[in-house]
Amino acid sequence: MKIFITGVSSGIGKEFVIRAINQGHEVWGLARRKELLEELKKELGNNLKFSVCNIEDPEDMRQTAAKMRRENFLPDVVVLNAAVKLNDAEKLIPFESVKSSVGININGSLFWVSEFLPDFINRNSGTFIATSSTAALRPVKDSISYSATKSALDMAFQCLRLNYSDKNIKFTTVRFGPIETAMWEGSKSFLVSSPKKASKFIFSLVDKKSGIYYFPFLSTLIFRLLLFLPDKTFGIITSLIKK
DSSP: EEEEEEOOSSHHHHHHHHHHHTTTTTTEEEEEEEEHHHHHHHHOOTEEEEOHHHHHHHHHHHHHHHHHHHTOOOSSSEOOOOOOOOOOTTTTSSHHHHHIIIIIIIIIEEEEEEHHHHHHHTOOEEEEEEEEEGGGTTTTBBBBBHHHHHHHHHHHHHOOOOTTTTTTTTEEEEEOOOOOOOOOOOOOOOOOBBBHHHHHHHHGGGGGGEEEEESHHHHHHHHHHHOOOOOOOOHHHHHHOOO
């Protein structure tokens, strides 16, 4: 199986690549940091191909897509993993932060949908997996742009599922709760999962039907059970997890 994934230099993306390569799949990964990509390539070997790519830059993505086609790499699975969470809530006019978040979290995902969807339609198969967050359902106190962009990506995938449900093309969203990555600002606890377990969960979705999935189970279950609470009250409760 051929897999394309963005954001592979660290965290969930890196663990996903390691798992995929160790299971014998071919992977093409994207990230901005060349030195980390080269280290990963050295560790994993020739089944990993990579491109240094800024997914805020459409031209950079177009050049990467052209390179993949020249090398006859058409993925079976596309994992849209790259994202940023900018602490922009205290800025009076957070336009630049919002612009950057939109460029990475939304445009940097939907570009690859538009790139590979025609190929998937032609062969009547293909899987898109978008990594989202429970923040798509609730405002995040320290970031205006993160929740907004994750909500937008979630809705885009819901629309895509609705429109392509009869084409044998899957559009799956995974809403993550607390995962111990650079984005997680809290402490370790039984409610916080590891990038390795998160990557295993993403891999399990390849063979499942389109839909919205949650991980880790317990923390995201609690989150959904508390959705009836006002945002301020919910924020006080969830802040306890981070201590």
